[in-house]
Amino acid sequence: MNYVIIGNSAAGIGAVEGIRKYDQQGKITIIADEPYHTYSRPLISYYLAGKVNQEQMKFRPDDFYEKNRVETILGKRAVKIDQSSKTVSLEDGQQIGFDKLLLATGGKPFIPPIKGSEMENILTFIKMDDVRAIAERLETAGVKDCQGREDYPEKERTVVTGHDQLRPVKAVILGAGLIGLKAAEALVKLGVKVTVVELADRVLSTILDHEAAALVQSHLEDKGISFELEDTIEEFIGEKAVRKVRLKSGFVINCDLAIVAVGVRPKVNLVEGTGIEINRGILVNKKMETNIEDIYAAGDVAEGYDMLKGTAGVIPIWPNAYNQGLTAGENMTGADKTYEEGFARNSIGFFGLPMITAGIINPEGDEYEILVDKAVEDNTYRKVVLRDDKIVGFIYLNKVDRAGILTGLIKEQQDIGDIKEKILADDFGYLTFSEEWRRAKLWK
Protein backbone atom coordinates (compact mmCIF):
# COMPACT_ATOMS: atom_id res chain seq x y z
CA MET A 1 0.00 0.00 0.00
CA ASN A 2 1.23 3.46 -0.89
CA TYR A 3 0.10 6.21 1.49
CA VAL A 4 0.60 9.90 0.78
CA ILE A 5 -0.06 12.55 3.41
CA ILE A 6 -0.07 16.24 2.56
CA GLY A 7 0.67 18.09 5.79
CA ASN A 8 3.22 17.58 8.55
CA SER A 9 1.43 18.86 11.65
CA ALA A 10 -1.00 17.30 14.17
CA ALA A 11 -3.29 15.57 11.65
CA GLY A 12 -0.47 14.36 9.40
CA ILE A 13 1.50 12.92 12.32
CA GLY A 14 -1.67 11.40 13.78
CA ALA A 15 -2.22 9.67 10.44
CA VAL A 16 1.29 8.20 10.43
CA GLU A 17 0.69 6.79 13.91
CA GLY A 18 -2.73 5.50 12.84
CA ILE A 19 -1.34 3.77 9.75
CA ARG A 20 1.53 2.17 11.66
CA LYS A 21 -0.86 0.67 14.21
CA TYR A 22 -2.11 -1.65 11.49
CA ASP A 23 0.33 -1.57 8.61
CA GLN A 24 4.06 -1.90 9.23
CA GLN A 25 4.92 -2.51 5.59
CA GLY A 26 3.15 0.12 3.51
CA LYS A 27 5.05 3.08 2.11
CA ILE A 28 4.26 6.45 3.72
CA THR A 29 5.21 9.77 2.16
CA ILE A 30 4.64 13.13 3.86
CA ILE A 31 4.61 16.21 1.67
CA ALA A 32 4.68 19.67 3.25
CA ASP A 33 5.44 23.16 2.03
CA GLU A 34 7.22 24.04 5.27
CA PRO A 35 10.82 22.76 5.39
CA TYR A 36 10.80 21.88 9.10
CA HIS A 37 10.74 18.72 11.16
CA THR A 38 7.20 18.36 12.57
CA TYR A 39 6.67 21.08 15.17
CA SER A 40 3.89 22.31 17.38
CA ARG A 41 2.21 25.36 15.95
CA PRO A 42 0.53 26.28 19.24
CA LEU A 43 4.03 26.81 20.63
CA ILE A 44 4.95 29.66 18.31
CA SER A 45 4.01 32.27 20.90
CA TYR A 46 6.26 30.53 23.43
CA TYR A 47 9.00 30.49 20.80
CA LEU A 48 8.61 34.17 20.00
CA ALA A 49 8.80 35.04 23.68
CA GLY A 50 11.89 32.86 24.11
CA LYS A 51 10.23 30.38 26.47
CA VAL A 52 10.99 27.38 24.27
CA ASN A 53 13.79 26.84 21.78
CA GLN A 54 13.63 25.25 18.37
CA GLU A 55 14.46 21.85 19.82
CA GLN A 56 11.52 22.03 22.23
CA MET A 57 9.23 23.03 19.35
CA LYS A 58 9.59 19.57 17.85
CA PHE A 59 6.32 17.64 18.14
CA ARG A 60 8.02 14.27 17.77
CA PRO A 61 11.64 13.19 18.30
CA ASP A 62 14.28 13.54 15.58
CA ASP A 63 14.08 9.86 14.69
CA PHE A 64 10.28 9.88 14.24
CA TYR A 65 10.28 9.62 10.44
CA GLU A 66 13.01 7.01 10.42
CA LYS A 67 11.37 4.90 13.11
CA ASN A 68 8.03 5.00 11.33
CA ARG A 69 9.67 4.58 7.93
CA VAL A 70 8.23 7.79 6.53
CA GLU A 71 9.68 9.38 3.44
CA THR A 72 9.50 13.15 3.71
CA ILE A 73 9.28 15.72 0.97
CA LEU A 74 9.55 18.92 2.99
CA GLY A 75 9.76 22.45 1.67
CA LYS A 76 7.86 21.64 -1.51
CA ARG A 77 4.31 22.64 -2.22
CA ALA A 78 1.79 20.19 -3.62
CA VAL A 79 0.03 22.01 -6.44
CA LYS A 80 -2.36 19.54 -8.03
CA ILE A 81 -4.26 16.37 -7.27
CA ASP A 82 -5.30 14.09 -10.12
CA GLN A 83 -7.80 11.63 -8.75
CA SER A 84 -8.09 9.51 -11.91
CA SER A 85 -4.36 8.80 -12.22
CA LYS A 86 -4.03 8.96 -8.40
CA THR A 87 -1.12 11.36 -8.39
CA VAL A 88 -0.11 14.50 -6.56
CA SER A 89 1.97 17.04 -8.48
CA LEU A 90 4.56 19.14 -6.70
CA GLU A 91 5.58 22.69 -7.57
CA ASP A 92 8.79 21.43 -9.22
CA GLY A 93 6.86 19.14 -11.56
CA GLN A 94 7.54 15.94 -9.65
CA GLN A 95 4.61 13.53 -9.52
CA ILE A 96 3.88 11.31 -6.55
CA GLY A 97 1.52 8.38 -6.95
CA PHE A 98 -0.77 7.19 -4.17
CA ASP A 99 -3.15 4.40 -3.25
CA LYS A 100 -4.55 6.37 -0.32
CA LEU A 101 -4.24 10.12 0.11
CA LEU A 102 -4.74 12.26 3.21
CA LEU A 103 -5.27 15.99 2.90
CA ALA A 104 -4.03 17.59 6.10
CA THR A 105 -3.10 20.99 4.75
CA GLY A 106 -4.36 22.92 7.78
CA GLY A 107 -5.58 26.49 7.79
CA LYS A 108 -4.44 29.82 6.50
CA PRO A 109 -4.98 33.21 8.07
CA PHE A 110 -7.80 35.28 6.69
CA ILE A 111 -6.70 38.78 5.67
CA PRO A 112 -9.67 41.11 5.32
CA PRO A 113 -9.54 43.63 2.49
CA ILE A 114 -8.11 46.66 4.28
CA LYS A 115 -6.38 49.51 2.50
CA GLY A 116 -2.61 49.14 2.77
CA SER A 117 -2.64 45.53 3.98
CA GLU A 118 0.03 44.52 1.45
CA MET A 119 2.74 46.44 3.31
CA GLU A 120 5.80 44.47 4.38
CA ASN A 121 5.44 44.70 8.13
CA ILE A 122 1.85 43.49 8.26
CA LEU A 123 2.14 39.95 9.43
CA THR A 124 0.17 36.90 10.51
CA PHE A 125 0.84 34.51 13.38
CA ILE A 126 0.19 30.83 12.80
CA LYS A 127 3.47 29.22 11.81
CA MET A 128 7.22 29.13 12.36
CA ASP A 129 8.07 31.51 9.53
CA ASP A 130 5.61 34.04 10.96
CA VAL A 131 7.68 34.13 14.16
CA ARG A 132 10.82 34.68 12.11
CA ALA A 133 9.17 37.51 10.17
CA ILE A 134 7.95 39.15 13.39
CA ALA A 135 11.37 38.74 14.98
CA GLU A 136 12.94 40.38 11.94
CA ARG A 137 10.60 43.36 12.13
CA LEU A 138 11.22 43.70 15.86
CA GLU A 139 14.95 43.67 15.28
CA THR A 140 14.58 46.41 12.72
CA ALA A 141 12.62 48.36 15.32
CA GLY A 142 15.23 47.80 18.01
CA VAL A 143 14.27 44.58 19.81
CA LYS A 144 17.40 42.54 19.34
CA ASP A 145 17.05 39.02 20.51
CA CYS A 146 13.48 37.88 20.56
CA GLN A 147 13.45 34.23 19.61
CA GLY A 148 14.98 31.16 21.10
CA ARG A 149 16.25 32.91 24.20
CA GLU A 150 15.98 31.25 27.57
CA ASP A 151 15.04 34.37 29.49
CA TYR A 152 13.20 37.40 28.30
CA PRO A 153 13.33 40.93 29.65
CA GLU A 154 10.39 42.19 31.66
CA LYS A 155 11.29 45.80 31.09
CA GLU A 156 9.97 47.93 28.29
CA ARG A 157 11.97 48.01 25.06
CA THR A 158 12.73 51.33 23.52
CA VAL A 159 14.15 52.70 20.29
CA VAL A 160 15.92 55.98 19.74
CA THR A 161 13.86 58.37 17.66
CA GLY A 162 15.17 61.15 15.43
CA HIS A 163 15.17 63.56 18.33
CA ASP A 164 17.31 61.32 20.55
CA GLN A 165 14.27 60.50 22.59
CA LEU A 166 13.39 57.01 23.63
CA ARG A 167 10.03 55.67 22.62
CA PRO A 168 8.60 52.17 23.06
CA VAL A 169 8.46 49.71 20.19
CA LYS A 170 4.81 49.46 19.28
CA ALA A 171 2.65 46.78 17.71
CA VAL A 172 -0.99 46.79 16.70
CA ILE A 173 -2.85 43.50 16.56
CA LEU A 174 -6.13 43.15 14.72
CA GLY A 175 -8.21 40.48 16.46
CA ALA A 176 -8.61 39.59 20.15
CA GLY A 177 -9.03 35.86 19.56
CA LEU A 178 -6.74 33.04 20.68
CA ILE A 179 -4.03 33.85 18.12
CA GLY A 180 -4.16 37.62 18.50
CA LEU A 181 -3.92 37.48 22.28
CA LYS A 182 -1.14 34.87 22.33
CA ALA A 183 0.80 37.14 19.96
CA ALA A 184 0.05 40.11 22.22
CA GLU A 185 1.26 38.25 25.32
CA ALA A 186 4.53 37.23 23.65
CA LEU A 187 5.18 40.76 22.40
CA VAL A 188 4.47 42.30 25.81
CA LYS A 189 6.95 39.86 27.34
CA LEU A 190 9.50 41.14 24.83
CA GLY A 191 8.87 44.67 26.03
CA VAL A 192 6.75 45.77 23.10
CA LYS A 193 3.79 48.08 23.65
CA VAL A 194 0.71 46.38 22.25
CA THR A 195 -2.72 47.62 21.24
CA VAL A 196 -5.34 45.04 20.26
CA VAL A 197 -8.19 46.11 18.00
CA GLU A 198 -11.28 43.91 17.99
CA LEU A 199 -14.60 44.21 16.19
CA ALA A 200 -16.55 42.27 18.83
CA ASP A 201 -17.53 43.80 22.16
CA ARG A 202 -15.23 41.51 24.14
CA VAL A 203 -12.00 39.53 23.99
CA LEU A 204 -11.98 35.80 23.10
CA SER A 205 -15.60 35.97 21.95
CA THR A 206 -15.56 32.42 20.55
CA ILE A 207 -14.52 30.77 23.82
CA LEU A 208 -15.75 33.07 26.60
CA ASP A 209 -18.96 34.77 27.66
CA HIS A 210 -19.13 38.46 28.57
CA GLU A 211 -18.44 37.96 32.25
CA ALA A 212 -15.34 35.80 31.81
CA ALA A 213 -14.10 37.98 28.96
CA ALA A 214 -14.29 41.08 31.17
CA LEU A 215 -12.11 39.40 33.80
CA VAL A 216 -9.57 38.27 31.23
CA GLN A 217 -9.51 41.68 29.58
CA SER A 218 -8.82 43.50 32.81
CA HIS A 219 -6.07 40.99 33.64
CA LEU A 220 -4.49 41.67 30.24
CA GLU A 221 -4.84 45.44 30.72
CA ASP A 222 -3.05 45.10 34.06
CA LYS A 223 -0.19 43.48 32.15
CA GLY A 224 0.01 46.41 29.78
CA ILE A 225 -2.13 45.52 26.75
CA SER A 226 -4.46 48.24 25.46
CA PHE A 227 -7.75 47.37 23.81
CA GLU A 228 -9.90 49.09 21.22
CA LEU A 229 -13.10 47.04 21.16
CA GLU A 230 -16.05 47.38 18.76
CA ASP A 231 -13.65 48.97 16.32
CA THR A 232 -11.55 47.84 13.40
CA ILE A 233 -8.64 48.95 11.25
CA GLU A 234 -9.78 50.91 8.24
CA GLU A 235 -6.39 51.78 6.83
CA PHE A 236 -2.77 50.85 7.26
CA ILE A 237 -0.76 54.04 6.73
CA GLY A 238 2.87 54.12 5.59
CA GLU A 239 4.99 53.82 2.48
CA LYS A 240 6.71 50.47 2.20
CA ALA A 241 6.08 49.67 5.83
CA VAL A 242 3.11 50.54 7.97
CA ARG A 243 3.82 53.35 10.43
CA LYS A 244 0.33 53.86 11.80
CA VAL A 245 -3.17 52.51 11.55
CA ARG A 246 -6.42 54.44 11.28
CA LEU A 247 -9.38 52.86 12.99
CA LYS A 248 -12.99 53.07 11.93
CA SER A 249 -13.61 55.33 14.92
CA GLY A 250 -11.05 57.74 13.48
CA PHE A 251 -8.49 56.95 16.19
CA VAL A 252 -4.92 56.74 14.85
CA ILE A 253 -2.25 54.49 16.46
CA ASN A 254 1.47 54.54 15.66
CA CYS A 255 3.15 51.17 15.21
CA ASP A 256 6.35 49.45 14.16
CA LEU A 257 4.52 46.39 13.01
CA ALA A 258 0.97 45.06 12.72
CA ILE A 259 -0.36 41.54 13.08
CA VAL A 260 -3.62 40.47 11.48
CA ALA A 261 -5.32 37.72 13.49
CA VAL A 262 -9.00 37.83 12.63
CA GLY A 263 -9.35 34.14 11.89
CA VAL A 264 -8.06 31.09 10.10
CA ARG A 265 -9.77 29.46 7.13
CA PRO A 266 -9.35 25.90 5.84
CA LYS A 267 -6.55 25.82 3.25
CA VAL A 268 -8.55 24.24 0.45
CA ASN A 269 -6.95 25.78 -2.67
CA LEU A 270 -5.28 22.48 -3.60
CA VAL A 271 -8.61 20.70 -3.94
CA GLU A 272 -10.61 23.46 -5.62
CA GLY A 273 -11.84 22.23 -8.98
CA THR A 274 -11.01 18.57 -8.29
CA GLY A 275 -14.47 17.28 -7.52
CA ILE A 276 -13.59 16.83 -3.86
CA GLU A 277 -16.53 18.33 -2.04
CA ILE A 278 -15.90 21.54 -0.10
CA ASN A 279 -18.24 23.55 2.06
CA ARG A 280 -16.21 25.73 4.44
CA GLY A 281 -13.64 22.97 4.70
CA ILE A 282 -13.22 19.66 2.90
CA LEU A 283 -16.34 17.67 3.79
CA VAL A 284 -15.63 14.36 5.48
CA ASN A 285 -17.72 11.68 7.14
CA LYS A 286 -16.98 10.21 10.57
CA LYS A 287 -14.34 7.96 8.99
CA MET A 288 -12.61 11.07 7.57
CA GLU A 289 -13.42 10.01 4.01
CA THR A 290 -14.10 12.69 1.42
CA ASN A 291 -16.65 12.07 -1.33
CA ILE A 292 -13.84 10.68 -3.52
CA GLU A 293 -12.77 7.13 -2.83
CA ASP A 294 -9.31 6.68 -1.26
CA ILE A 295 -9.01 10.40 -0.47
CA TYR A 296 -9.31 11.48 3.16
CA ALA A 297 -9.07 14.80 4.97
CA ALA A 298 -8.33 15.68 8.60
CA GLY A 299 -7.48 18.60 10.84
CA ASP A 300 -8.07 22.30 10.30
CA VAL A 301 -8.74 21.82 6.58
CA ALA A 302 -11.54 19.33 7.20
CA GLU A 303 -15.17 19.90 7.93
CA GLY A 304 -16.13 16.90 10.02
CA TYR A 305 -18.84 16.12 12.50
CA ASP A 306 -19.53 18.40 15.48
CA MET A 307 -21.24 16.14 18.01
CA LEU A 308 -22.73 19.01 20.03
CA LYS A 309 -24.17 20.83 17.07
CA GLY A 310 -25.12 17.59 15.36
CA THR A 311 -23.94 19.00 12.04
CA ALA A 312 -20.76 19.35 10.02
CA GLY A 313 -18.29 21.94 11.22
CA VAL A 314 -14.67 23.02 11.05
CA ILE A 315 -13.16 22.59 14.53
CA PRO A 316 -9.65 24.00 14.21
CA ILE A 317 -8.10 22.77 17.44
CA TRP A 318 -5.07 20.57 18.05
CA PRO A 319 -6.65 17.48 19.74
CA ASN A 320 -9.32 17.36 17.06
CA ALA A 321 -6.69 17.50 14.32
CA TYR A 322 -4.60 14.74 15.86
CA ASN A 323 -7.59 12.47 16.49
CA GLN A 324 -9.03 13.04 13.02
CA GLY A 325 -5.63 12.30 11.50
CA LEU A 326 -5.27 9.17 13.61
CA THR A 327 -8.72 7.96 12.55
CA ALA A 328 -7.99 8.73 8.89
CA GLY A 329 -4.71 6.82 9.09
CA GLU A 330 -6.35 3.80 10.68
CA ASN A 331 -9.07 3.74 8.02
CA MET A 332 -6.58 4.17 5.19
CA THR A 333 -5.17 0.78 6.15
CA GLY A 334 -8.62 -0.79 5.90
CA ALA A 335 -9.61 -0.55 9.57
CA ASP A 336 -13.10 0.64 10.36
CA LYS A 337 -12.85 3.51 12.84
CA THR A 338 -14.91 6.60 13.42
CA TYR A 339 -14.16 9.84 15.23
CA GLU A 340 -17.33 11.14 16.77
CA GLU A 341 -15.99 13.22 19.62
CA GLY A 342 -15.46 16.43 17.70
CA PHE A 343 -16.46 19.63 19.47
CA ALA A 344 -14.76 22.91 20.21
CA ARG A 345 -12.53 22.98 23.27
CA ASN A 346 -9.56 25.06 24.27
CA SER A 347 -7.07 25.28 27.07
CA ILE A 348 -5.16 28.52 27.04
CA GLY A 349 -3.72 31.04 29.45
CA PHE A 350 -2.31 34.53 29.50
CA PHE A 351 0.26 35.83 32.01
CA GLY A 352 -0.50 33.02 34.44
CA LEU A 353 -4.31 33.17 34.16
CA PRO A 354 -5.45 29.81 32.76
CA MET A 355 -8.79 28.96 31.20
CA ILE A 356 -10.36 25.82 29.81
CA THR A 357 -13.57 26.10 27.85
CA ALA A 358 -15.52 23.61 25.78
CA GLY A 359 -18.64 23.21 23.72
CA ILE A 360 -21.55 25.62 23.77
CA ILE A 361 -20.66 28.48 26.11
CA ASN A 362 -23.04 31.21 24.94
CA PRO A 363 -26.29 29.28 24.56
CA GLU A 364 -29.37 30.83 23.03
CA GLY A 365 -32.73 29.26 23.75
CA ASP A 366 -34.93 27.95 26.55
CA GLU A 367 -33.60 24.42 26.41
CA TYR A 368 -30.37 25.38 28.17
CA GLU A 369 -29.72 25.57 31.89
CA ILE A 370 -26.77 27.55 33.21
CA LEU A 371 -24.89 27.00 36.46
CA VAL A 372 -22.35 29.59 37.63
CA ASP A 373 -19.79 29.86 40.42
CA LYS A 374 -17.59 32.93 40.64
CA ALA A 375 -15.21 34.90 42.78
CA VAL A 376 -14.44 38.01 40.78
CA GLU A 377 -11.80 39.24 43.22
CA ASP A 378 -9.51 36.34 42.35
CA ASN A 379 -10.41 36.09 38.64
CA THR A 380 -12.28 32.85 39.19
CA TYR A 381 -15.34 32.15 37.10
CA ARG A 382 -16.90 28.81 36.28
CA LYS A 383 -19.97 28.19 34.19
CA VAL A 384 -21.56 24.92 33.12
CA VAL A 385 -24.17 24.75 30.36
CA LEU A 386 -26.69 21.90 30.44
CA ARG A 387 -29.20 20.69 27.86
CA ASP A 388 -31.68 18.03 29.02
CA ASP A 389 -29.51 17.52 32.11
CA LYS A 390 -26.47 16.77 29.96
CA ILE A 391 -23.40 18.99 29.90
CA VAL A 392 -22.94 20.67 26.51
CA GLY A 393 -20.40 23.30 27.47
CA PHE A 394 -18.38 24.91 30.22
CA ILE A 395 -16.01 27.75 31.06
CA TYR A 396 -13.40 27.23 33.77
CA LEU A 397 -11.45 30.43 34.36
CA ASN A 398 -8.49 30.32 36.75
CA LYS A 399 -9.78 27.27 38.64
CA VAL A 400 -9.18 24.75 35.86
CA ASP A 401 -8.30 21.65 37.83
CA ARG A 402 -10.06 18.43 36.88
CA ALA A 403 -11.82 20.12 33.94
CA GLY A 404 -11.37 16.90 31.98
CA ILE A 405 -14.06 15.21 34.02
CA LEU A 406 -16.55 17.63 32.44
CA THR A 407 -15.04 17.13 28.98
CA GLY A 408 -15.57 13.40 29.48
CA LEU A 409 -19.18 13.94 30.53
CA ILE A 410 -19.75 16.00 27.38
CA LYS A 411 -18.28 13.25 25.19
CA GLU A 412 -20.47 10.62 26.78
CA GLN A 413 -23.54 12.87 26.95
CA GLN A 414 -24.09 11.49 30.39
CA ASP A 415 -27.29 12.49 32.22
CA ILE A 416 -26.12 14.29 35.37
CA GLY A 417 -29.51 15.55 36.54
CA ASP A 418 -29.16 13.93 39.96
CA ILE A 419 -25.82 15.55 40.79
CA LYS A 420 -25.99 18.83 38.93
CA GLU A 421 -26.19 20.98 42.07
CA LYS A 422 -22.82 19.55 43.14
CA ILE A 423 -21.01 19.98 39.86
CA LEU A 424 -19.44 23.32 40.82
CA ALA A 425 -18.64 22.30 44.41
CA ASP A 426 -15.00 22.54 45.45
CA ASP A 427 -14.82 18.81 46.13
CA PHE A 428 -16.50 17.80 42.86
CA GLY A 429 -14.97 14.60 41.59
CA TYR A 430 -15.60 10.91 41.22
CA LEU A 431 -17.09 10.72 44.72
CA THR A 432 -19.86 13.03 43.53
CA PHE A 433 -21.21 10.13 41.47
CA SER A 434 -22.69 6.80 42.55
CA GLU A 435 -20.40 3.98 43.60
CA GLU A 436 -21.67 1.91 40.69
CA TRP A 437 -20.75 4.60 38.15
CA ARG A 438 -17.37 5.12 39.73
CA ARG A 439 -16.60 1.42 39.81
CA ALA A 440 -17.50 1.00 36.15
CA LYS A 441 -15.12 3.82 35.23
CA LEU A 442 -12.21 2.95 37.50
CA TRP A 443 -12.16 -0.83 37.60
CA LYS A 444 -11.14 -1.55 34.07
Next chain:
Amino acid sequence: MKKVYAREEYCLGCKLCEVYCVTSHSESKDVVKAHKMEEITPRVIVESTGEVSFALQCRHCDDAPCTKACITGALQKDPETGIVGYNQEKCVGCWTCIMTCPYGAIKRDEYGRSIISKCDLCIETGEPVCVVNCPNNALVFIDLAEKQGEGVEEQDKLVKEQGGCRD
Protein backbone atom coordinates in the same frame (compact mmCIF):
# COMPACT_ATOMS: atom_id res chain seq x y z
CA MET B 1 -1.19 -4.31 32.20
CA LYS B 2 -0.89 -4.00 35.96
CA LYS B 3 -2.59 -0.90 37.29
CA VAL B 4 -3.37 0.59 40.68
CA TYR B 5 -6.94 0.10 41.89
CA ALA B 6 -8.50 1.66 44.96
CA ARG B 7 -10.72 -0.29 47.30
CA GLU B 8 -12.61 2.65 48.69
CA GLU B 9 -14.26 0.56 51.41
CA TYR B 10 -10.80 0.18 52.99
CA CYS B 11 -9.51 3.72 52.40
CA LEU B 12 -9.22 5.86 55.52
CA GLY B 13 -8.31 9.02 53.63
CA CYS B 14 -5.04 9.26 55.61
CA LYS B 15 -3.13 10.53 52.54
CA LEU B 16 -0.04 8.50 53.36
CA CYS B 17 -0.06 7.57 49.66
CA GLU B 18 0.64 11.24 48.92
CA VAL B 19 3.44 11.33 51.47
CA TYR B 20 5.16 8.25 50.04
CA CYS B 21 4.61 9.47 46.47
CA VAL B 22 6.31 12.78 47.23
CA THR B 23 9.18 11.10 49.07
CA SER B 24 9.76 8.52 46.37
CA HIS B 25 9.87 11.17 43.67
CA SER B 26 12.23 13.43 45.63
CA GLU B 27 15.96 13.85 45.23
CA SER B 28 16.70 13.21 48.89
CA LYS B 29 14.31 10.25 49.35
CA ASP B 30 13.91 11.60 52.87
CA VAL B 31 10.37 12.19 54.03
CA VAL B 32 11.11 15.42 55.91
CA LYS B 33 13.51 16.93 53.38
CA ALA B 34 11.22 15.97 50.50
CA HIS B 35 8.31 17.85 52.03
CA LYS B 36 10.18 20.79 53.57
CA MET B 37 12.93 21.51 51.07
CA GLU B 38 11.89 20.09 47.73
CA GLU B 39 8.87 21.41 45.89
CA ILE B 40 7.15 18.21 44.82
CA THR B 41 3.51 17.79 43.88
CA PRO B 42 1.98 14.42 44.77
CA ARG B 43 1.07 12.37 41.70
CA VAL B 44 -1.96 10.91 43.39
CA ILE B 45 -5.25 12.62 44.18
CA VAL B 46 -7.14 11.68 47.34
CA GLU B 47 -10.85 12.34 47.06
CA SER B 48 -12.74 12.46 50.30
CA THR B 49 -16.25 13.35 51.42
CA GLY B 50 -15.58 12.63 55.08
CA GLU B 51 -17.48 9.34 54.83
CA VAL B 52 -15.92 7.85 51.74
CA SER B 53 -12.47 8.37 50.33
CA PHE B 54 -10.18 6.86 47.74
CA ALA B 55 -6.90 7.56 45.99
CA LEU B 56 -6.82 8.17 42.25
CA GLN B 57 -3.83 7.93 39.94
CA CYS B 58 -3.41 8.15 36.17
CA ARG B 59 -5.31 5.18 34.72
CA HIS B 60 -2.71 4.65 31.96
CA CYS B 61 -5.67 4.33 29.57
CA ASP B 62 -5.43 2.09 26.52
CA ASP B 63 -6.46 4.92 24.22
CA ALA B 64 -4.75 7.57 26.42
CA PRO B 65 -6.63 10.67 25.24
CA CYS B 66 -4.09 12.96 26.96
CA THR B 67 -1.36 11.74 24.61
CA LYS B 68 -3.55 12.55 21.62
CA ALA B 69 -4.31 16.03 22.88
CA CYS B 70 -0.83 17.00 24.11
CA ILE B 71 0.43 19.86 21.95
CA THR B 72 4.12 19.33 22.67
CA GLY B 73 4.56 15.56 22.52
CA ALA B 74 5.46 15.52 26.25
CA LEU B 75 2.87 12.84 26.99
CA GLN B 76 3.43 9.53 25.20
CA LYS B 77 2.14 6.03 25.79
CA ASP B 78 4.91 3.44 25.86
CA PRO B 79 3.79 0.67 23.50
CA GLU B 80 5.80 -1.91 25.45
CA THR B 81 4.88 -1.16 29.06
CA GLY B 82 1.59 0.65 28.51
CA ILE B 83 2.73 3.40 30.85
CA VAL B 84 1.66 6.91 29.90
CA GLY B 85 4.96 8.70 30.30
CA TYR B 86 5.63 12.37 30.77
CA ASN B 87 8.63 14.36 29.58
CA GLN B 88 8.83 17.43 31.81
CA GLU B 89 11.45 19.05 29.56
CA LYS B 90 8.94 19.28 26.72
CA CYS B 91 5.96 20.46 28.79
CA VAL B 92 4.98 24.14 28.65
CA GLY B 93 2.06 23.97 31.06
CA CYS B 94 -0.73 24.57 28.54
CA TRP B 95 -3.06 22.29 30.56
CA THR B 96 -4.57 20.69 27.45
CA CYS B 97 -4.12 17.33 29.22
CA ILE B 98 -6.10 18.64 32.18
CA MET B 99 -8.87 19.60 29.75
CA THR B 100 -8.75 16.09 28.31
CA CYS B 101 -8.23 13.56 31.12
CA PRO B 102 -11.71 12.17 31.92
CA TYR B 103 -10.52 11.10 35.39
CA GLY B 104 -9.11 14.46 36.37
CA ALA B 105 -5.97 12.52 37.28
CA ILE B 106 -3.43 15.05 35.99
CA LYS B 107 -2.50 17.88 38.33
CA ARG B 108 -0.91 21.25 37.79
CA ASP B 109 2.34 21.75 39.67
CA GLU B 110 1.42 23.08 43.12
CA TYR B 111 4.40 25.42 43.19
CA GLY B 112 3.42 27.50 40.19
CA ARG B 113 5.76 25.99 37.62
CA SER B 114 4.45 25.34 34.11
CA ILE B 115 4.60 21.58 34.49
CA ILE B 116 2.18 18.82 35.42
CA SER B 117 2.26 16.01 37.93
CA LYS B 118 1.03 12.55 37.01
CA CYS B 119 1.54 8.97 38.14
CA ASP B 120 4.39 7.05 36.48
CA LEU B 121 3.62 3.78 38.32
CA CYS B 122 7.01 4.26 40.00
CA ILE B 123 8.83 2.90 36.96
CA GLU B 124 12.13 3.44 38.72
CA THR B 125 11.36 1.32 41.75
CA GLY B 126 9.18 -1.24 40.00
CA GLU B 127 6.22 -1.16 42.33
CA PRO B 128 4.04 1.86 43.13
CA VAL B 129 5.01 3.17 46.56
CA CYS B 130 1.44 4.24 47.26
CA VAL B 131 0.37 0.60 47.02
CA VAL B 132 3.29 -0.80 48.97
CA ASN B 133 2.84 1.64 51.84
CA CYS B 134 -0.94 1.91 52.14
CA PRO B 135 -1.51 1.02 55.82
CA ASN B 136 -4.92 -0.49 55.16
CA ASN B 137 -4.17 -2.20 51.86
CA ALA B 138 -6.76 -0.02 50.21
CA LEU B 139 -4.65 0.11 47.05
CA VAL B 140 -3.83 -2.92 44.93
CA PHE B 141 -1.54 -3.28 41.93
CA ILE B 142 -2.95 -5.96 39.66
CA ASP B 143 -3.69 -6.92 36.08
CA LEU B 144 -7.45 -6.87 35.70
CA ALA B 145 -7.47 -7.42 31.96
CA GLU B 146 -7.47 -11.19 32.17
CA LYS B 147 -10.38 -11.06 34.60
CA GLN B 148 -12.44 -8.73 32.41
CA GLY B 149 -15.98 -9.89 31.87
CA GLU B 150 -15.99 -12.11 34.93
CA GLY B 151 -18.18 -9.76 36.85
CA VAL B 152 -17.86 -7.67 39.96
CA GLU B 153 -17.84 -10.62 42.36
CA GLU B 154 -14.98 -12.32 40.59
CA GLN B 155 -13.04 -9.10 40.57
CA ASP B 156 -13.69 -8.66 44.27
CA LYS B 157 -12.36 -12.12 44.91
CA LEU B 158 -9.27 -11.38 42.88
CA VAL B 159 -8.69 -8.19 44.78
CA LYS B 160 -9.05 -9.94 48.13
CA GLU B 161 -6.58 -12.62 47.12
CA GLN B 162 -4.00 -10.32 45.65
CA GLY B 163 -4.58 -7.38 47.91
CA GLY B 164 -3.85 -9.36 51.04
CA CYS B 165 -6.64 -7.72 53.00
CA ARG B 166 -5.94 -7.67 56.73
CA ASP B 167 -9.47 -7.94 58.06
